Amino acid sequence: MQTYIALLYSIILGEGRRVVMADLKAMVEELGLKNPRTLVATGNLVFESEKTSIATLEKRLEAAFEKAFGKHVEIIVRTANDWLKVAAGNPFPDESNATADQVAVRVMRQPVPDEAIAALKSYVGKDEKMQAVGGDIWIVFSRASSRLLTATSHKRLGIGTSRNWNTVRKLAEMVDNRQ
Template structure:
């Protein structure tokens, strides 16, 4: 069995694409996934599967959500290693007075080129900041995630990817959950 973490984009946010976690869990169990566990209401879900290919698992989850709930909800698959790299490579954690409540990570559906940061035109969002590392964008919001235009929709449009953003507390909790499950 392989442990997978699916980050579902855009469920239970501002009253859109509402899916109760119990219903999601039941759907996933009916698909044959084992040890299904969700974390908070925004679509962080662990599943065990005979399928080793994370992209295949994510595609199946996306298809079943569409069939059962009628929503187009992409699943960005994140490995334990991805989460560990977040802790290791987030440049904002190295700052002297790091406020983790302002830190977010955009998980991206594919590998990014170093030039993707230029395509995002981050300078247009000052004082917000961002840095790219492989398939992650580290974001430091000056005021807060709710008061910026540097959001998931903007990222997706500018660099033609699927993205889902999680706050730093969620990222570290998901890593802890991954470590306790293996």
């Protein structure tokens, strides 16, 4: 069995409606995936499955989500080993220790193209940082309205979803002992 992490782009189904994590876990079990666990109520899911391609898992989860909840949501899947590499690749350890909620990674379905990374540089504010690592984008953003955070959208970068350092670290802890 292989451990996977699935990150939902959005769990908001419409005005005032959010996905309940127990319902998400039930959906995963109906797919035959094993031992589903969630981290906070923001669409972070850990589960086990026979070794399967990432693209296949993403398609299966997205189709099941749309059927169960009536809305298409992009879902990014990584193996546990790949997630541990994401966490270990954090280029901003000092900032992560000081303000973990202001350090985030935009986890991408496909690696961010170099031209998109170059274009993002013009959005980096005075107290902000950005670095591409392994096709994902790490940022340290300002609590004031961050142009950089806003610029890391689907339209500019492609399909992806952001998680702050607290979430990245906690997901890594969830899968680290299941290797």
